[in-house]
Each structure stands twice: as C-alpha cells, then as structure tokens.
Amino acid sequence: MRFSYLEHVAHEILPTIEIVWEISRTFHSDSDQYVSDYYQQIREMTHKHEALTGIEKLQAVIQDFYFELGFSDAPEPAVGAQRILLDRVISYRTGLPISLALLLQETAAYAGIQTDLVDFPGYPLLRFDFEQQSYFVDPLHGELLEGHQVQERFEDVTEDALDFSWDMFEAADQKTILMRYLTELKHAMIHDREFANALTVVHMLLAISPDDPYEIRDRGYVLEELDCQQAAVDDYQYFVEQCPDDPSAQLLRLQLETWAAPQHVLH
Template sequence: MRFSYLEHVAHEILPTIEIVWEISRTFHSDSDSYVSDYYQLIRDMAERHTGEDGLEKLQAIIQDFYFELGFSDAPEPIVGAQRILLDRVISYRTGLPVSLALLLQEAAAYAGVQTELVDFPGYPLLRFDHEQQSYFVDPLHGELLEGKQVQERFEDVTDDAIDFSWDMFEAADQKTILQRYLTELKHAMIHDRTFANALTVVHMLLAITPDDPYEIRDRGYVLEELDCQQAAVDDYQYFVEQCPDDPSAQMLRLQLETWAAPQHVLH
C-alpha cells in the first residue's frame, strides 16, 4: 500500500492542506464536494475583509470562523473519525483542535493572513507574527493568546515537568503536523472499530516513518483485530526485538508465547 503524497513530507514538496485533503479522499468518495463548499465559504469571507490588515484581519477571520460558520470543538469525550477527517469536520462543523487549526489556517491564508502551526503540548496552536510580536490562536474556540498567557498554559499542561522555552514555539515542520494528525485519526478509527480503515492509516504513518516499531506494533494490533494472526505475530515480534524495554513488550512476549504453545484438543 503506497501513498506517494506522504513519501516526501520531509522535503515539504506539497502544501500540508493538500495532503490532508488527499487523506480525506482516501476514505470518502464525496469528499471533494465538501472541500469545494469550504473554499467558497472562505473566499466569501476573505472578500468581506479586504479593507482590514494584520491583527485586525486575523481577529475578524476568527470571529467569522467560530461564530458565523459555527465551527466548534467535538462534543464527545472520545471522538470518532468524523471529528478529524476535514471533509466531515466541514460537514458537521465540529472537530478536534488539530483539524480546526488546519481549517482556520487555510481560511486565514485565503484572507492574506499567514499563520504557522506550533506543536504545543495537548494540541497545536496557530502562531501569527505581527509588528515584532507573536500571537497564538487556540483552535479549540479561537481565543487569542499572548506571551504570558502561552507560558502559563504551557506550565499548566505540562505540570512543570518540562522547562519552558520560546524555542519550542517555532513553526512545526510538515512531518510533525501530519504525524500528529494521522495519529489522532488512527486512534479514532480504532475507537470506531473500523479496523480496515485503521490499517490504512497505519500504512500512511509508515509511509512517513518507515520501520517505526511503535507503528508496526499498532499495525499488529489492528491485524489481530482483523483475524490476521500470523501477520500480527510478525509485527509483534519486530516490536519486541526493537523495543525490549518498553512496558508493552513484556505483555506481547507472553501473548506470543501463548500463541506459539501447542493447542490441546479434548475428545
């Protein structure tokens, strides 16, 4: 299974949003209709704000995105794939912060406001630099944060386990963004128990990070759920060999031993 649009993310040949649209197309044949509708909405939005500039324009786009278009955080504590795949987020107007951030970033770009995704703990933020100052948009509900607020939030999220540094707030590279997005999607599809789709997402992640033992372990789990035990064995064995000290490796060793033990049939 190959995904050519994911194989060169380290070189950032394609825009991130184009890759994420392609991911949606993989799962939904009607994806393009939602994408087309969204671009019409943000074109109209951009035209309404042609006389504005800088921070004022960003604030106007945020207002339109969350209040006029009605985008909001997903209501469920554990979300399904419809809250992550961008075409369905457009349709339902609800999604995880990573998906909202990508859509808001594209809306801002159409209005001429350039933002960057920051790999913030918990979920990404959008960064906007203006007149030698950085502002950060919380994609959960559009709150605009400044320096001290960002530092306080970082310390709350990390519980002071990590020392704060502004170096952490540089723009995330495409590989980091896509790994984060696809990991959320993988977990959602496993939660939905749509294991064939989850397997596709794992292969997407492996296109970005080939031979990643953790993705191969997760592929083993999905294959096990799909009743492909021998393929799961191969993946679990690879993980145990590559990560022998990982806490999950001991459980997998026991599972592999159980599967390898001769089965006694009672007559």
C-alpha cells in the same frame, strides 16, 4: 499499499492542506463536494476583510470562522473519525483542535494572513507574528493568546515537568503535523472498531516513518483484530526486538509465547 503523497513529506514538496485533503479522499468518495463548498465560503467571507491588516484582520477571520461559519469543538468525550477528517469536520462544523487549526489556518491564508502551526502540548496552536510580537490562536474556540498566557498554559499542561523555552514554539514541520493528525485519526478508527480503515491509517503513518516500531506494533494490533494472526506475530516480534524495554514489550512476549505453545484438543 502506497501513498505517494506521504512518502516525501520530509522535503515538504506538497502543501500540508493538500495532503490532508487527499487523506479525506481515501475514505470518502464525496469528499471533494465538501472541500469545494468550504473554499467557496471562505473566498466570499474573507473578501470583505481586504481593508483590514494585521491583528485586526486576524481577529475578523477568527470571528467569522467560529461564529459565521459556526466551527466548534467536538462534543463527544471520545471522538470518531468524522471529527478529524477535514471533509466531515466541514460538514458537521465540529472537530478536534488539530482539524480546526488546519481549517482556520487555510481560512486565514485566503485572507492574506500567514500563520504557523505550533506543536503545543495537549493540542496544536496557531502562531501569528506581527510587528515584532507573536500571537497564538487556540483552535478549540478561537481565543487569541499573548506570550505570557501561552507560557502559563504550557506550565499548566505540563505540570512543570518540562522547562519552558520559546524554541518550542517555532513552526512545526510537515512531518510532525501529519504524524500528529494521522495518529489522532488512527486512535479514532480503533476506538470505533473500524479496523480495516485503521489499517489504512497505519499504512499512511508508515509511509511517512517506515521503520517506526510503535506504528508496526499498532499495525500488529489491528491485524490481530482483523484475524490476521501470523502477520500480527511478525509485527509484534519486530517491536519486541526493537523496543525490549518498553512496558508493552513484556506483555507482547507473553502473548507471542501463548500463540506459539501447542494447542491441546480435548475429545
């Protein structure tokens, strides 16, 4: 299974949003309908802000995104893929922060505002630089944060386990964004027990990071759930060899030993 649009993300040949649209198309044949509707709406919406500039224009776009278009956080404590795949987020108007951040970033771009996605602990933020000051948008509900607020939030989220540094708030590269997005999607597919789709997502992740032992381990789990035990064995063995000290490696060793033991049939 190959995904050519994911194989060169380290070189950032394609825009991130175009890649995420392609991911949606993989799972939904009607994806383009929702994408087309979204672009029509944001073109009409952002046209009215042409006279504004800087932070005022950003605030106007945020207001429209969350109130006129009605985007909001996913209501469920454990979300499904429909809250992550962008075409369904557009349809339902609810999604995880990373999906909302990607859509808000594209909406801002259509208004002529350049923002960057920051790989913040917990969930990503959007960064906007204007007149030698950085502002951050919380994609959960559109709150605009200044530097000291971001630092306070960082300390709360990390519980002071990490030292704060502004170097952490540079724009995330495309690989980081897509790995985070696809990881959320993988977890949602597994939670919903959509294992065939989860396998597709794992293959997408491996297209970006081919030798990642943790993704290979997760592929083994999904294959096991799909009753492909021998293929799962190969993936589990690879993980155990590559990450022998990982806490899950010991459990997998025991599982592999159980599978390898002769089965006694009682008559």
